[in-house]
Amino acid sequence: MAHFISDDCLSCGACAETCPLSCISEGDTKYVVDADACIDCGACEEACPVGAITAE
Ligand code: SF4
Ligand code: SF4
DSSP: OEEEEEETTOOOOHHHHTTTTEEEHHHHHSSSOOOTTTOOOOOHHOOTTTEEEEOO
């Protein structure tokens, strides 16, 4: 299990600043979660202004 960022991402960066493990980084077209590092804490989900992050 890991959190996943959908194509609704606006690349605002809020989630990356919120993740306690810094496992979110900027990808080519949207931000992406490193699924191997994510511990499903849910912090990024609440930080996203457009609801683009969900638990897989
Ligand atoms: S659920 Fe937690 S650990 Fe996983 S990407 Fe979001 S903030 Fe980081
Ligand atoms: S907070 Fe939401 S919109 Fe902003 S970079 Fe993260 S996933 Fe994209």
